[in-house]
Amino acid sequence: xxxxxxxxxxxxxxxxxxxxxxxxxxxxxxxxxxxxxxxxxxxxxxxxxxxxxxxxxxxxxxxxxxxxxxxxxxxxxxxxxxxxxxxxxxxxxxxxxxxxxxxxxxxxxxxxxxxxxxxxxxxxxxxxxxxxxxxxxxxxxxxxxxxxxxxxxxxxxxxxxxxxxxxxxxxxxxxxxxxxxxxxxxxxxxxxxxxxxxxxxxxxxxxxxxxxxxxxxxxxxxxxxxxxxxxxxxxxxxxxxxxxxxxxxxxxxxxxxxxxxxxxxxxxxxxxxxxxxxxxxxxxxxxxxxxxxxxxxxxxxxxxxxxxxxxxxxxxxxxxxxxxxxxxxxxxxxxxxxxxxxxxxxxxxxxxxxxxxxxxxxxxxxxxxxxxxxxxxxxxxxxxxxxxxxxxxxxxxxxxxxxxxxxxxxxxxxxxxxxxxxxxxxxxxxxxxxxxxxxxxxxxxxxxxxxxxxxxxxxxxxxxxxxxxxxxxxxxxxxxxxxxxxxxxxxxxxxxxxxxxxxxxxxxxxxxxxxxxxxxxxxxxxxxxxxxxxxxxxxxxxxxxxxxxxxxxxxxxxxxxxxxxxxxxxxxxxxxxxxxxxxxxxxxxxxxxxxxxxxxxxxxxxxxxxxxxxxxxxxxxxxxxxxxxxxxxxxxxxxxxxxxxxxxxxxxxxxxxxxxxxxxxxxxxxxxxxxxxxxxxxxxxxxxxxxxxxxxxxxxxxxxxxxxxxxxxxxxxxxxxxxxxxxxxxxxxxxxxxxxxxxxxxxxxxxxxxxxxxxxxxxxxxxxxxxxxxxxxxxxxxxxxxxxxxxxxxxxxxxxxxxxxxxxxxxxxxxxxxxxxxxxxxxxxxxxxxxxxxxxxxxxxxxxxxxxxxxxxxxxxx
Amino acid sequence: xxxxxxxxxxxxxxxxxxxxxxxxxxxxxxxxxxxxxxxxxxxxxxxxxxxxxxxxxxxxxxxxxxxxxxxxxxxxxxxxxxxxxxxxxxxxxxxxxxxxxxxxxxxxxxxxxxxxxxxxxxxxxxxxxxxxxxxx
Numbered sequence: 001x002x003x004x005x006x007x008x009x010x011x012x013x014x015x016x017x018x019x020x021x022x023x024x025x026x027x028x029x030x031x032x033x034x035x036x037x038x039x040x041x042x043x044x045x046x047x048x049x050x051x052x053x054x055x056x057x058x059x060x061x062x063x064x065x066x067x068x069x070x071x072x073x074x075x076x077x078x079x080x081x082x083x084x085x086x087x088x089x090x091x092x093x094x095x096x097x098x099x100x101x102x103x104x105x106x107x108x109x110x111x112x113x114x115x116x117x118x119x120x121x122x123x124x125x126x127x128x129x130x131x132x133x134x135x136x137x138x139x140x141x142x143x144x145x146x147x148x149x150x151x152x153x154x155x156x157x158x159x160x161x162x163x164x165x166x167x168x169x170x171x172x173x174x175x176x177x178x179x180x181x182x183x184x185x186x187x188x189x190x191x192x193x194x195x196x197x198x199x200x201x202x203x204x205x206x207x208x209x210x211x212x213x214x215x216x217x218x219x220x221x222x223x224x225x226x227x228x229x230x231x232x233x234x235x236x237x238x239x240x241x242x243x244x245x246x247x248x249x250x251x252x253x254x255x256x257x258x259x260x261x262x263x264x265x266x267x268x269x270x271x272x273x274x275x276x277x278x279x280x281x282x283x284x285x286x287x288x289x290x291x292x293x294x295x296x297x298x299x300x301x302x303x304x305x306x307x308x309x310x311x312x313x314x315x316x317x318x319x320x321x322x323x324x325x326x327x328x329x330x331x332x333x334x335x336x337x338x339x340x341x342x343x344x345x346x347x348x349x350x351x352x353x354x355x356x357x358x359x360x361x362x363x364x365x366x367x368x369x370x371x372x373x374x375x376x377x378x379x380x381x382x383x384x385x386x387x388x389x390x391x392x393x394x395x396x397x398x399x400x401x402x403x404x405x406x407x408x409x410x411x412x413x414x415x416x417x418x419x420x421x422x423x424x425x426x427x428x429x430x431x432x433x434x435x436x437x438x439x440x441x442x443x444x445x446x447x448x449x450x451x452x453x454x455x456x457x458x459x460x461x462x463x464x465x466x467x468x469x470x471x472x473x474x475x476x477x478x479x480x481x482x483x484x485x486x487x488x489x490x491x492x493x494x495x496x497x498x499x500x501x502x503x504x505x506x507x508x509x510x511x512x513x514x515x516x517x518x519x520x521x522x523x524x525x526x527x528x529x530x531x532x533x534x535x536x537x538x539x540x541x542x543x544x545x546x547x548x549x550x551x552x553x554x555x556x557x558x559x560x561x562x563x564x565x566x567x568x569x570x571x572x573x574x575x576x577x578x579x580x581x582x583x584x585x586x587x588x589x590x591x592x593x594x595x596x597x598x599x600x601x602x603x604x605x606x607x608x609x610x611x612x613x614x615x616x617x618x619x620x621x622x623x624x625x626x627x628x629x630x631x632x633x634x635x636x637x638x639x640x641x642x643x644x645x646x647x648x649x650x651x652x653x654x655x656x657x658x659x660x661x662x663x664x665x666x667x668x669x670x671x672x673x674x675x676x677x678x679x680x681x682x683x684x685x686x687x688x689x690x691x692x693x694x695x696x697x698x699x700x701x702x703x704x705x706x707x708x709x710x711x712x713x714x715x716x717x718x719x720x721x722x723x724x725x726x727x728x729x730x731x732x733x734x735x736x737x738x739x740x741x742x743x744x745x746x747x748x749x750x751x752x753x754x755x756x757x758x759x760x761x762x763x764x765x766x767x768x769x770x771x772x773x774x775x776x777x778x779x780x781x782x783x784x785x786x787x788x789x790x791x792x793x794x795x796x797x798x799x800x801x802x803x804x805x806x807x808x809x810x811x812x813x814x815x816x817x818x819x820x821x822x823x824x825x826x827x828x829x830x831x832x833x834x835x836x837x838x839x840x841x842x843x844x845x846x847x848x849x850x851x852x853x854x855x856x857x858x859x860x861x862x
Numbered sequence: 863x864x865x866x867x868x869x870x871x872x873x874x875x876x877x878x879x880x881x882x883x884x885x886x887x888x889x890x891x892x893x894x895x896x897x898x899x900x901x902x903x904x905x906x907x908x909x910x911x912x913x914x915x916x917x918x919x920x921x922x923x924x925x926x927x928x929x930x931x932x933x934x935x936x937x938x939x940x941x942x943x944x945x946x947x948x949x950x951x952x953x954x955x956x957x958x959x960x961x962x963x964x965x966x967x968x969x970x971x972x973x974x975x976x977x978x979x980x981x982x983x984x985x986x987x988x989x990x991x992x993x994x995x996x997x998x
Contacts, residue, residue, distance in 0.1 A: 206888040215974070349978045356976035364954055377954035381972045384986035385979060408990050410963050450992060473990065481982050 019160050021051040023553040026164055030171035039175050040070035041170040048072055054125055055146040059093050066093055092130035093142040102162055103130040107150040126150035131165035135173035135270050136760055143168055173267045192630045198334055208342040209241045215335045216243045219311055222327055228257040234311045234343045239479035248291035251314045258299045259310035268332040270325050271299040300332045304340035318815035350479055354486045357385050361490055369504050375404035384408050386482040389471030398426050430455055434467055456487045458757050459501035485598050495496050513654025518578050523551050525747035527803040528626025532712035532848030534720055536734040546573030547684045547735035548581045552588045560588045563682040564617035564810040576613050594619035594634035595667040605660030614660040618682055627807045629674040629745040634667040641689055642705055644679040649706040676807040679715050679740045681705055686734035690727035697726045712738035713819055743812050744806030755795030763802050770804035774861040777811050783815045784855040812856035816849040868894035872901050873921040888896040901932040908942055917991045930965050937966035938941035946995045
């Protein structure tokens with residue numbers, strides 16, 4: 001290995017974090033310097049430490065010479081030799097200034113080759129780097145770093161060293177600026193008081209635009225200034241403003257161009273221009289650059305941490321250039337700080353405002369499952385925080401529907417839905433923005449007062465659910481809350497909310513449809529039997545529960561009524577009711593007796609239930625016509641049905657085991673003769689176990705039934721009312737079915753409208769036909785029926801049934817109509833009339849017939 | 863901005879009024895802000911003003927006379943029919959909005975409890991109305 005060959009020696013530590021830390025340490029140390037003298041000492045020491053160099057030196061440019069400002073690690077002889085030397089000298093430092101590039105000498109022989117006249121190596125060091133120290137485009141000096149041994153400088157090291165030199169340049173410029181400002185203040189008492197007044201005024205500004213206005217006024221107040229243009233821009237937010245005070249449009253235009261120059265990397269620069277310099281500014285026209293009397297201009301460029309500012313002044317030539325330059329520097333230094341402060345304030349407020357907006361919008365989005373109302377609330381918050389108007393479209397099978405629209409101005413808001421919402425051109429604009437570049441040929445109507453339209457797609461679960469459209473005013477340079485990040489966040493929240501709500505609506509509709517299948521069916525209309533039923537699901541979020549009933553007519557002279565209760569609650573129990581009802585109906589229609597039907601259900605429950613579902617049930621079979629029947633029933637774990645005969649109400653049947661529990665249950669049937677006007681009531685334990693405190697309704701059931709009117713519907717109604725009055729909470733399903741034989745049907749007539757004048761003759765005809773052999777009874781019965789109809793408060797609308805019946809020794813006419821099937825109460829209160837049915841919206845179902853007229857007379861035919 | 867432009871702010875909550883006034887002074891330093899805590903005095907104040915304000919900012923939930931009633935009183939006066947009245951409220955309920963519009967509100971601003979959001983809302987709202995409201 002060549003002993004003289006350069007070696008690679010890492011600079012400090014090679015990790016990027018360590019290098020960054022070194023630069024930060026140098027920057028922090030230099031920023032503490034209060035004078036150039038302090039700074040150069042700090043810079044050299046820090047650089048040497050950061051690079052593990054043997055020596056460091058800082059040369060400053062002084063005219064056309066370089067002067068040693070500070071050094072460490074060099075001999076007195078070397079320092080004396082190089083204390084001051086021409087920039088033009090062929091030295092590494094001179095080359096660095098002239099070329100504005102770092103000079104890297106890795107080995108003494110490289111130095112001898114490049115700089116042969118520097119024959120004597122006074123330092124004794126093996127390698128050196130000469131780095132230009134620059135700021136604002138100007139080279140201020142050279143930072144020299146010497147290493148004991150020959151070495152290669154890797155690209156990372158070169159970058160590191162150049163960054164170090166840059167930091168020194170920034171610090172040097174800052175200290176010099178501060179020094180010049182202080183010097184100007186010390187030298188000129190007038191300037192000091194002006195400075196103070198400017199500070200005072202700028203301390204009281206309210207925002208960036210206000211600060212710009214104050215700066216403008218201050219600039220205008222300087223001697224020799226005839227016009228001013230000031231532009232300020234926050235490079236991060238893109239907001240800014242331009243303020244102008246200039247009477248002549250040509251001059252104003254020229255000044256405006258001056259403000260568009262590139263800004264320094266840091267600090268302030270002031271440039272004084274003569275009139276001839278203005279001519280060179282490209283304005284695209286041949287007119288003079290300024291009005292007569294304008295002798296020149298000044299260009300002041302300021303760069304702060306947050307903003308860049310440009311001040312262009314038209315000068316009438318009266319001001320002393322040196323004094324003007326100093327005054328402008330003062331103004332710019334103060335202005336830069338104040339503009340930075342106001343811009344930082346605005347950024348903080350914007351960030352806080354955006355966070356607060358998202359919080360408020362999210363809260364409103366999560367408040368309801370009504371999509372349109374939720375979006376309308378969100379759009380209300382968005383205006384005018386994000387824009388002057390906000391529209392939200394929903395994608396419904398490829399078609400955009402306007403779901404929400406708000407605007408600052410009610411006159412505009414009122415017009416948006418009818419005139420803009422479905423407007424093909426506007427919808428095309430929105431669609432085009434969602435799928436690619438927005439269409440540019442759509443002209444927005446004047447009444448919108450909108451400068452432009454901004455569209456943000458709403459995407460959830462990989463599908464487009466809609467779009468948010470903002471109507472944005474022409475920009476006035478003020479920063480707005482609506483940046484890309486906020487709109488993305490808002491759109492994400494809104495999209496998922498919409499998708500969840502739509503999913504909920506879909507599921508609700510599916511549940512409602514399923515429930516419709518599980519709801520108890522309509523009862524058959526049978527002339528000889530008065531049937532009524534009541535059903536109420538205990539879970540208010542659903543329409544069905546675990547109770548079920550059914551009425552089956554397997555043969556002309558046979559009627560089967562069944563009732564049951566699946567153990568459990570809610571949707572799980574409701575699902576089993578479908579199975580239970582279907583099994584019972586099937587076996588009953590096949591001719592199974594009540595006991596056999598229960599045994600079949602038991603087997604089905606045991607076969608289908610993986611989780612051990614159980615149920616209770618009672619099956620009542622009525623054979624015969626309405627005047628003389630026999631009743632057979634079997635009960636499986638269910639409350640015994642009640643029989644009301646005259647004034648007495650008693651339970652009937654024999655208890656049996658629950659269904660689904662044991663493999664071979666035994667159900668003992670009961671056989672009872674049933675007479676006309678007997679009422680059989682089947683019910684579930686939701687009736688008997690209705691509670692008030694620690695008391696149950698069970699002991700009062702028989703009394704309630706006994707006190708009811710004759711009809712099945714009235715029996716049900718009185719019992720339900722008694723339960724409602726009794727209980728203090730109701731969260732169990734309730735089901736009841738009542739059956740009353742009415743007599744043997746002789747004639748039955750269905751009339752479409754009871755109030756129609758033609759109905760009475762038809763009734764008389766039916767009576768006449770049925771009682772053809774009993775004239776006395778016929779007349780009396782006809783009279784009574786007519787009288788009863790006349791006493792009705794008003795003829796009920798709709799279909800009615802007129803049945804002429806025969807019971808032992810008596811003729812009877814009963815007129816009835818189908819009871820309203822359900823008592824639908826919309827618990828949501830604010831639902832739209834055309835909205836979908838929501839599970840839980842059905843309060844109770846009532847089936848069967850409602851007896852309107854029941855009149856009977858003794859029969860005179862033997 | 864002409865120095866004669868002013869805004870009447872009807873707000874009975876002293877903290878909200880201070881916040882609103884501070885916001886308006888920051889965003890529109892040349893705008894004169896007239897505060898009024900009693901909504902019941904609104905019509906009298908307006909009818910006796912030498913020059914109508916460019917805009918009336920009206921808090922909806924006033925302690926004494928309700929903001930909606932104040933609005934209706936204002937709209938009954940033919941001299942005030944063109945005065946833009948912008949309601950300020952924390953409610954986003956569409957029914958409340960409709961009620962305000964029906965009572966004669968010209969605009970509706972959401973009043974946030976957060977100062978920064980309130981500032982953004984008021985600044986943009988005032989800017990719109992100063993640009994688009996008719997001169998008194």
